[in-house]
Structures are given as C-alpha cells and as structure tokens.
Amino acid sequence: xxxxxxRNMYQKPHIVRRFVLCFISVCMMGFGVYWxxxxxxxxxxxxxxxxxxxxxxxxSLGNMQAIVNTLMFIIVFWRDKKQIGFGTVLxxxxxxxxxxxxxxxxxxxxxxxxxxTVTFGDSFVFSxxxxxxxACVGILIFFVFFVSIxxxxxxGTAPYDALSKIIADSQKxxxxxxxxxxxxxSFTAIGYMLGGTIGVVTVIMAFSIGPVVAWMGKKIQxxxx
Numbered sequence: 546x547x548x549x550x551x552r553n554m555y556q557k558p559h560i561v562r563r564f565v566l567c568f569i570s571v572c573m574m575g576f577g578v579y580w581x582x583x584x585x586x587x588x589x590x591x592x593x594x595x596x597x598x599x600x601x602x603x604x605s606l607g608n609m610q611a612i613v614n615t616l617m618f619i620i621v622f623w624r625d626k627k628q629i630g631f632g633t634v635l636x637x638x639x640x641x642x643x644x645x646x647x648x649x650x651x652x653x654x655x656x657x658x659x660x661x662t663v664t665f666g667d668s669f670v671f672s673x674x675x676x677x678x679x680a681c682v683g684i685l686i687f688f689v690f691f692v693s694i695x696x697x698x699x700x701g702t703a704p705y706d707a708l709s710k711i712i713a714d715s716q717k718x719x720x721x722x723x724x725x726x727x728x729x730x731s732f733t734a735i736g737y738m739l740g741g742t743i744g745v746v747t748v749i750m751a752f753s754i755g756p757v758v759a760w761m762g763k764k765i766q767x768x769x770x
Contacts (some may be wrong), residue, residue, distance in 0.1 A: 549722075551640050561642045563698040563699070563700055564698075564700065566637060566694055566698050567631065567632045567635055567694075567695060567698045567768060568639070569694075570645045570691040570692070570695040570698070571632075571636050571639040571640050571643070571691075572639055572641075573687070573694065574636075574640050574643070574688060574691050574692060574695065575639060575641065575643025575644040575647065576642040576643055576644070576647050577684055577687050577688035578592050578606075578644050578688070579643075579644045579647040579648060580603055580647075580680075580684050581681075581684055581685075581688065581746055582596065582644075582659060582742075583658070583659065584660050584677060584680055584681060584684065584746070585660065585662075585673060585740055585742055585744065586677065586681055586744035586745050586746045587743050587744025587745060587746040587747030587748070587750075588641070588731040588742070588746060588747065589729075589746075589750045589754070590729040590730070590733040590736065590747060590750065591729075591732055592606075592610075592704045593608050593732065593733060593736030593737070593741040593742065593743060593747055594613075594655040594732045594735050594736035594739065594741060595610045595613055595641070595735075596609075596736070596741055596742070597735075597736045597739035597740050597741035598613065598739060600739075600740065601701070601739060601742070604647060605641075605645050606641045607638070607641035607642035607644065607645040608641070609641070610637075610638075610640065610641030610644075611637065611638050611746075612635075614637035614638070614705070614734050615637065617704030617705060617707075617708055618637060618704045620704075620708060620711075621637050621702075621704050621707045621708060621711065623632075625707065625711050625714075628701065628707040628710065628711075629702075629707075629745075630699075630700040630701025630702075631700045631701060632695060632698060632700030632701035632702070632703075633700075633701035633702060633703060633704065633707070634643075634701070635700075636695065636701075636703040637703070637718070639706060645758065649751065657686045657749075658662050660676070660677050660680060660709065661673035661677065662677060663673060663677055665743040666767040681745070681746060685746065685749070689757055689758060689761065690761065692758050693753070693758050693761040693765050694765055696745075696758055696759075697765040698768050705732075708728070709721075709725045709728040709729075712724055712728065713725070726751065726752060729750070729751040729752075731753055733747055733751055
C-alpha cells in the first residue's frame with residue numbers, strides 16, 4: 546500500500562513541468578500573502594490564524610506555518626493519503642518561508658514600505674483609499690492566479706484544504722461548499738480571537754476564493770496538459 550502511495554506521487558504526465566509550476570506557484574503565493582499582510586486589509590483565513598499564532602509565540606510565519614501544517618498533515622496522512630503529493634509538502638513549508646524571504650529581501654534592500662492607513666470620517670483621504678483598493682485588487686488577482694496554478698498541477702492538496710474535504714466526505718448533510726465556508730469562517734474567528742487582522746480580503750477569500758480558483762483552474766489546466 547505504501548509503495549503504491551509513493552508511486553502515485555510522481556506517476557503523472559509532464560511531472561517535471563508540474564513540479565516546476567508547483568514550486569513557482571507556492572513561492573508566489575507566499576509573496577502575495579506578504580503584500581496582503583502589509584496592506585493590512587486581512588489575508589486568507591488560514592494565514593490570519595497562523596500570523597496571530599506566530600505573534601503569540603514569537604515565531605516567524607514560516608516556522609509557525611510549518612508547525613501547524615505538520616499537525617494537519619498527520620491527520621490527512623491518517624485519514625486520506627490520496628490527497629498527499631509533492632505539492633502538499635511544498636505548500637506546507639514554502640508559502641510561509643517565501644513570506645519570510647520577501648520580508649528579508651525588503652530589509653536588505655532598505656525598503657520599508659507601508660500602505661497608507663485609510664480611516665473613514667473627517668480624516669478620510671480618497672486618494673489613499675483608491676491606492677489601497679487598487680493594490681488590493683492587484684495582489685488578489687496575483688494570489689488567486691498562482692493558487693489556481695497550484696491546484697491545477699494536481700500534485701497534492703495543502704493540509705488545510707485537505708482537512709475541509711475530509712470533513713465534507715465524512716458526512717452527507719452538508720455540501721463541500723458549505724463545509725468549506727464554515728471551515729474558513731472558523732479559522733477566521735480563531736484568528737480574530739487570537740488578535741489577528743480581519744479585513745475585507747479575509748471575507749472575500751472565505752466566501753469566494755474557492756469558486757474563483759475553480760473557474761480559473763479549468764483554463765490553466767488546458768495549458769498544463
């Protein structure tokens with residue numbers, strides 16, 4: 546059984562192309578998360594919780610995410626090995642450490658850019674709002690594009706995503722979409738209680754990133770195959 550498991554990890558068409566695209570996509574996802582965090586309009590629900598935990602324990606996001614993902618991975622390995630692949634491992638570690646690397650690179654370059662803080666009321670500055678809105682849209686498109694590539698190469702599912710599917714498959718009452726929304730909202734609530742930053746990006750990702758990634762992934766799949 547274990548022999549079949551490891552064989553299935555690499556016996557896919559165009560495996561080298563898939564692996565390279567997977568590696569690039571998870572690194573770009575980490576860069577996207579870094580800039581979403583700098584924007585301070587929230588990140589994806591999983592990262593909200595991991596950033597809050599990292600702050601509580603005094604760890605980098607890369608180290609915190611590696612710990613959390615490893616714990617999730619153990620459950621996925623126990624319940625549904627079919628969802629594990631090279632992409633699972635790359636996602637577990639490279640997203641968080643790519644975030645760290647982008648911060649390291651900005652420090653070395655002497656760049657300490659902060660997006661303007663937008664407040665509503667008498668101190669509202671329309672140009673600052675439009676700058677942040679444009680940045681938000683651009684970073685989200687960038688992030689979703691590379692998430693779609695990661696999903697399309699079909700080299701395994703991230704532990705966070707795999708667990709929501711395991712939960713959905715273990716019962717018949719709720720569809721996967723409902724389970725996934727509840728899963729994301731649960732992590733959003735946990736992150737908030739831990740002091741994480743919740744914003745419009747978090748809400749958008751909790752409710753819509755799945756369908757958008759699925760739609761974009763179908764188009765990317767044609768190129769990969």
